[in-house]
Amino acid sequence: xxxxxxxxxxxxxxxxxxxxxxxxxxxxxxxxxxxxxxxxxxxxxxxxxxxxxxxxxxxxxxxxxxxxxxxxxxxxxxxxxxxxxxxxxxxxxxxxxxxxxxxxxxxxxxxxxxxxxxxxxxxxxxxxxxxxxxxxxxxxxxxxxxxxxxxxxxxxxxxxxxxxxxxxxxxxxxxxxxxxxxxxxxxxxxxxxxxxxxxxxxxxxxxxxxxxxxxxxxxxxxxxxxxxxxxxxxxxxxxxxxxxxxxxxxxxxxxxxxxxxxxxxxxxx
Amino acid sequence: xxxxxxxxxxxxxxxxxxxxxxxxxxxxxxxxxxxxxxxxxxxxxxxxxxxxxxxxxxxxxxxxxxxxxxxxxxxxxxxxxxxxxxxxxxxxxxxxxxxxxxxxxxxxxxxxxxxxxxxxxxxxxxxxxxxxxxxxxxxxxxxxxxxxxxxxxxxxxxxxxxxxxxxxxxxxxxxxxxxxxxxxxxxxxxxxxxxxxxxxxxxx
Numbered sequence: 001x002x003x004x005x006x007x008x009x010x011x012x013x014x015x016x017x018x019x020x021x022x023x024x025x026x027x028x029x030x031x032x033x034x035x036x037x038x039x040x041x042x043x044x045x046x047x048x049x050x051x052x053x054x055x056x057x058x059x060x061x062x063x064x065x066x067x068x069x070x071x072x073x074x075x076x077x078x079x080x081x082x083x084x085x086x087x088x089x090x091x092x093x094x095x096x097x098x099x100x101x102x103x104x105x106x107x108x109x110x111x112x113x114x115x116x117x118x119x120x121x122x123x124x125x126x127x128x129x130x131x132x133x134x135x136x137x138x139x140x141x142x143x144x145x146x147x148x149x150x151x152x153x154x155x156x157x158x159x160x161x162x163x164x165x166x167x168x169x170x171x172x173x174x175x176x177x178x179x180x181x182x183x184x185x186x187x188x189x190x191x192x193x194x195x196x197x198x199x200x201x202x203x204x205x206x207x208x209x210x211x212x213x214x215x216x217x218x219x220x221x222x223x224x225x226x227x228x229x230x231x232x233x234x235x236x237x238x239x240x241x242x243x244x245x246x247x248x249x250x251x252x253x254x255x256x257x258x259x260x261x262x263x264x265x266x267x268x269x
Numbered sequence: 270x271x272x273x274x275x276x277x278x279x280x281x282x283x284x285x286x287x288x289x290x291x292x293x294x295x296x297x298x299x300x301x302x303x304x305x306x307x308x309x310x311x312x313x314x315x316x317x318x319x320x321x322x323x324x325x326x327x328x329x330x331x332x333x334x335x336x337x338x339x340x341x342x343x344x345x346x347x348x349x350x351x352x353x354x355x356x357x358x359x360x361x362x363x364x365x366x367x368x369x370x371x372x373x374x375x376x377x378x379x380x381x382x383x384x385x386x387x388x389x390x391x392x393x394x395x396x397x398x399x400x401x402x403x404x405x406x407x408x409x410x411x412x413x414x415x416x417x418x419x420x421x422x423x424x425x426x427x428x429x430x431x432x433x434x435x436x437x438x439x440x441x442x443x444x445x446x447x448x449x450x451x452x453x454x455x456x457x458x459x460x461x462x463x464x465x466x467x468x469x470x471x472x473x
Contacts, residue, residue, distance in 0.1 A: 040282035040289035047326045048385035049297060050283065050290035054396055060378075060469060062402040063395070067465035071458070072405035075412050078454050083416055085454035086409055089461065127453040129444035214360035216460075218467050266457055269358060269441050 064202035066224065066251045066258050076123040079141050080134050087115060088259055089266070090123040091170055093141045098160050108160045109141060111170050113177050113263070114256055120146040124166075126267050131167035138166055174264040178228075179236045181257035182206065182247055186239065204258050207246035208237055215265045223248070226261050230268060290385055297322055299376060304369045316372045317345055326383040327407065336415045343433070350472060357460050358441040361467050371472040378471050382407040406465075410473060413458050 030037075040047060062068040073088040092112040096119070120143035124131065134140065139156050147154055164172070203223045210229040217225040228236065240246065251258045277284040282291050297319055303312055320341050327337050354361060382403040386396045421428045431437050431452070438456050443449035449456075466472055 037279055038281065039277055039279050040284055040291065043277070043284045043289050044329075045284060045287065045289040046329055047282075047289045047291055047383075049294050049326070049380065049383055050292055050385055050387070052387045053390055054386065054392055060381075060399075061395075062399045065465070065468055067461050067468060068402050068406060070461050071409055071465060072402040074405075075409055081451055081454055083452075083454040084412055085458055086461075089454070089457045125453050126457065127444065127450070130450050130453050133447065133450060215358065216464070217360040218362055218464065220362045220364070222468055224464070266460070269444065 064252050066202070066204065066262070069251075069255070070259070070262065078125045079122050080125050080130055085123075085125075087123070088263075089126060091126045091263075092116065093122045093124055093143065094119055095143055095146045095154075095159070107154065107158050109138065109166070111166065111173060113170075113173050113260055120144075120149075126170075126263055128167050128171065128267055131170065132165065135165040135167060141166070171267065174260060174267060175231060175233050175236060177260045178257070178264055179233070179239070181254070181260065182236075182239050185247060185249065185254070185257075186243070202251045204249045204251065204261060205246050206249065206261060208240040215269060226265055228265075231264065288385065291326075297326075297380060299373060304367070304373065309369060312369055313345070313372065316369075316376055317341070319376055320379065323379055323383060327379075327411075332415070333411055336411050336418065339418065340411065340414045344472070347433070349434075353436045353439065353459070354463055356436040357439040357463055359460055359463055361463075366470050368472070371466070371470060374469060375471040375473055378403055378469065378473065379407060406473070409458075410462070413455065417455065 035042070062072075070088040071086055073086040075084045076087050076090055077084055078090055079093075092115050094110045094112055094116065095107055096110045098106050098108040122141055122143040124141050138161075139159070142154075142156075142159065205219070205223050205225050206228060207225060208228045208231075212225075212227050212229065215227050215230065217227070219225050228240075231237075249258060249261075275286055281293055282289050284290075299316065299319060300306075303315065307315065321338065324334050324337060328334055381400055384400055386393055386400070417432050421432060431449070432455070437443060438449050438452040439459055440449075443456065444453070462473060
């Protein structure tokens with residue numbers, strides 16, 4: 001037989017359950033709930049520091065800085081090393097139609113020095129040694145999107161083997177672009193005046209001085225000095241024969257030429 | 270889903286449908302004239318704290334936040350920046366900047382990357398473009414650091430000394446070795462970053 005609870009215990013339980021003994025909820029010490037005060041913490045939106053006017057933080061101008069523009073370009077995958085890098089430090093490869101249709105090989109790989117938006121694209125490292133090493137495996141550079149297309153099945157045999165290796169073709173293109181840019185500047189005498197104050201990376205001085213050891217140097221006035229002495233091209237070197245001081249180029253007006261110059265120098269070493 | 274144009278304004282922030290705009294910046298911005306007023310070690314600690322406080326503002330993704338903190342820890346604790354410069358093919362002017370000044374400028378750069386300027390104020394377009402460039406640079410640095418960390422985790426015995434201690438991948442002779450050729454995108458990126466640091470007097 002189950003024994004009933006002792007009378008004293010029944011009374012205590014009744015007291016605990018009864019309304020009279022229920023504890024009143026504590027009043028919050030703060031006037032407004034922290035859920036509202038710290039709403040930004042749980043709102044799930046990206047947090048930013050808000051400025052109602054231009055402040056000290058915005059004093060440095062990055063738009064005229066060449067290196068800032070290069071590093072801020074969108075990241076793309078290098079097909080050869082499988083690592084990501086800013087677009088301006090890589091070389092674009094496009095699959096284009098070949099002019100002559102010989103034996104069904106109507107496609108070719110085209111290297112673009114200046115990035116072009118249209119068409120399927122892949123990117124390769126802007127490094128001569130890397131391209132030379134992988135010159136036999138040029139099919140690696142074919143844009144993946146063109147291989148996956150349902151419109152036409154592309155066989156690797158449809159792509160023409162380039163006459164030059166990709167490494168040589170790219171070097172020739174870069175030199176040609178720089179040569180063309182510098183000769184146009186010389187003809188139009190659009191050269192920038194050497195800056196009097198600190199230039200903050202917005203000017204490039206192009207010289208050809210075999211005595212200078214480095215290819216890239218930052219001068220005391222913060223001008224980037226690009227030394228093209230190692231580039232073995234007669235026409236390009238002839239441009240410097242009458243112009244010992246070299247060319248001073250403003251980045252803000254000749255962005256593409258500055259990028260190509262930087263690419264050429266980093267390509268060869 | 271939040272409605273477009275709906276804003277919640279509190280004492281600390283204005284929360285719109287796209288972003289939360291913080292109104293109180295005191296704990297992120299370094300105190301004025303800090304370099305002269307505090308001893309070097311204390312000043313570095315103060316900067317470090319402020320960098321860490323920026324973590325929730327850098328990204329909402331946990332991976333990016335972890336990469337950011339690891340990168341900061343590496344920069345403050347173990348990086349030999351002078352060696353990194355000497356290994357690269359870049360020649361810099363002899364004038365040296367103080368480390369604290371460089372760290373302060375780097376903090377200001379990061380603050381710029383996470384800031385937002387009110388629309389239609391004078392020169393708002395220029396400032397917004399600058400902010401976008403700074404944000405992209407920080408994002409790209411973290412992407413590269415994430416890839417470096419992944420390679421180090423794959424083969425720490427080989428890759429850690431190359432990428433973190435000797436910086437031999439930056440050397441101009443590195444292109445002759447197939448091992449270093451694999452790291453050529455890192456070489457290009459870091460070389461450009463050194464040049465950017467020199468022009469902005471930062472140490473990113």
